[in-house]
Amino acid sequence: MNPIHEQHLLSTRRHLFGKATLGLGTAALAGLLADDLKAETTGVLKGTHHPATAKRVIYLFMSGGPSHLDMWDYKPKLKDMFNQQLPAHVRDGQRVTGMTANQKNGLPLCPSKYKFRRYDNNQDGVWVSELLPHTAKVAKELCVVNSTFTEAINHDPAITYIQTGSQIPGRPSLGAWLSYGLGSLNDNLPHYVVMHARTNFAEQSLFNRLWGAGFLSSDHQGILMRSQGDPVLYLSNPAGVTGKDRRQQLDALATLNYEQHKRFADPEVLARIRQHEMAYRMQTSVPELMDLSMETDTTFELYGEDAKTPGTFAACCLNARRLAERGVRNIQIFHRGWDAHGGLPREHGSQCKDVDQACAALIMDLKQRGMLEDTLVVWGGEFGRTAYCQGTLTRENYGRDHHPRCFTTWMAGGGIKPGITYGRSDDYGYNIAHEDGTPMTPQPDASTWTPGTMHIHDRNATILHLLGIDHKKLTYRYQGRDFRLTDVHGHVIEDLIA
Template identity: 50%
Template sequence: MDPRLERQYLINRRHFFGKSATGIGVAALASLLGEDALASEEKVMEAVSHFAPKAKRVIYLFQNGAPSHVELFDHKPRLAELHGEPVPPSYMEGKRFSTMSAAADKRKLLAPLEAFKQHGESGAWVSSLMPHTAKVVDDLCFVKSMHTEQVNHAPAINFFLSGFQLPGRPTVGSWLSYGLGTMNANLPTFVVMTSVTKDTSCGQIFYDSYWSSGFLPSRHQGVKLRAGNSPVLYLNNPKGVDGTLRRKMLNGISKLNEAKLADFGDPEIATRIAQYEMAYRMQTSVPELADISGESKATLDLYGPQVHEPGTFARNCLLARRLVERGTRFVQLMHAGWDQHNSLTTELYNQCRDTDQPSAGLITDLKQRGLLDDTLVIWGGEFGRTPFLQGDISNRPKWGRDHHPYAFTVWMAGGGVKPGISYGESDDIGFNVTKDPVHIHDFHATLLHLLGVDHEKLTFKFQGRHYRLTDVHGHVVKDILA
């Protein structure tokens, strides 16, 4: 037999599929690198949106550790009246809590630490722990009927950010990057920044799964910016390497990768090529982004004194505004320190000090710049905290609250959400939802709707099944739409 024919018969399975996928790979590369790939925002939205979007971008102020809803935004006078009393058994039926809670017969109700007052024309109730947020309540939509099934942090955070309690699914920002594309070729579509209150005893670990692209192509994964003058590792050229030499090197690497892509059509090779190019462009765009010296004193003052410290929540809020201003689609700020099992009387105050003014300042800043109308801002944690005490009622310095998934509060602003309203209700002690429940899948469906995406149609086929952010659940909460 002719050796050339024999070679064709002996071709292996991996080589066959690699060769047959060449067309796909070339198409993927063209979509990533072609001049038309980074189309205008209007063309991208027109191509993938299912209806007219109200929001173009999202800033998610995620509060790791779970803020206490009954301490901050869900005013319950009855809870103050019942301070120190046992939890009525009727509230506890069928409920489970973390293993840190006391036995059911020893759980005592705990009054909010500080007084609530009504604010703004909307008359929203806000604790004195959040004086700056109280000033912008007429721009906010409080959702007081959130609920989830998860009672521990990592599964609950994964659930809130990916629609599934286990790591491995694409997160919200990745779905939006996949579905809506980029608005700025020089910056990532999905950016993550983390912060933690200093000297806290209740920080949470920031797992990479919280900004993972899961089974979506890895170019949709969140890019984490570090604190300081070098937000991205290895972004600067090494000594002795100038921009011209770096460009020649990348061109050479790109040719090698393109040859491999032509052979095998692996979309991850296309991603690698695109990410090299993104890194090259970010050498200019990221230093400019991180340089806040051009911001006015009035703007810096909005975010509070910590805005001058890289890595703080305040600085990250300012950078979030700068990112969306430059076309980043989804900015996820994660601030840890809310897990107050036995430090409510001290660390809750620190958390509010570090997050209250920057959050409110961000709303004001976006509004002043005309960005709030089409920027959706979300504030909240993975669940709430129990109306009952964790600890000894006689030992106030060690008071705390356990995890509480059955009713909690988030707020939203801008991006097509009705301002100055409170939606949903919990019962008289903030234990269970009693009106207009909103599940996490409903929350995701609503978020996508605001961005012009039908949550049932944004899917990705993986291992033989079409997956979506809301799995097989979710309803748009139409009553909060402007």
């Protein structure tokens, strides 16, 4: 869409409305605005490019880089290579971080200390380690991808890349694109909700640009739900201000903003009005949403006792299901602390305890309510971790560095094939490999798609496809260029679609 053309159209229509409503008062103006602003929630696409299998996305983001080698990608041959150097031909000159580039002990190989089991016992079955006993119970619902890859090797550009399609800040996030394209399924809640789960290892900061709207209208950005105080900032009225007072304030503010828009035709002014109206409606809808008192004991048994404590990952997952029930299009839970450069068993043990039962419970809960079939659940971090150790190495204690060349993510529901593993890595879990285990030469990149691989642009293209969107057609013209989530790359991986 051309924003200059959009401004012209909006200005002409608003100008007409302005003349027609002179002297009718604030109430009449608010009524006119309400109808027009409600129309904005349908999304720019006014539908989908093709039939969708998913209506909504719940994105479980493990910030910091969970170790695929200790959780999903079983590498038995590494057990016989303990403390041996990573062969030069495996690395093949690939970049490593400055944290391990000059290690005195080189790049010693580090097998996982954890036992693995293949679930469903078929050729495409899912390997899961003993770190995830609850998630293993829903393995038949998961589509596990062991060949996800990215070019970014450090946290901030990598997280920015997977969330927005660019390593450079300033682009809209996945949730913002979905809000812009498809709009809302509930007029009383945001299109896009973000939650931060508590963790014992909250090393990395998370910036609001990761769920921001970039150059899109600001009402497409994610709304952060807090675990303490008001779930959303300024949700409650100040002391002495009634709901009627708030309504009158918003009506007066809408009149002023409308006059501003008539003068300058800035669409962002309309976005502000929509945000104010949404905030007013949320004063009723959000308290009901966050009240878990009506949930059954059976539900809390499913999610675990942690679900009763606000801010835990389990509580966030339970709230994610409640948001999904109420029509929120995109829900994202960030869980920090997966950056295990040292003491990985201790840190990942704690992290997995945080998320394991809740991930499984979310999938089971959605399925028993008939929602999994049209809800896409996505799990993963910004990259994986290396086959070689960082720091002191013993069989029971070790650390791993960042590894973007191949790592594991998974999806479930929403039209994804269940109970399969897609793609594989070599015997070292270092490079993407062919089905026979030989490394692909050259290693794949974003410019073309190679069967059995999934670049993060391919991942985002596939997510959009499941929601009925052609990733090449959801664009926004900005500074003379048509931008999209997948930049100029991306391939829908049909092999993952049921």
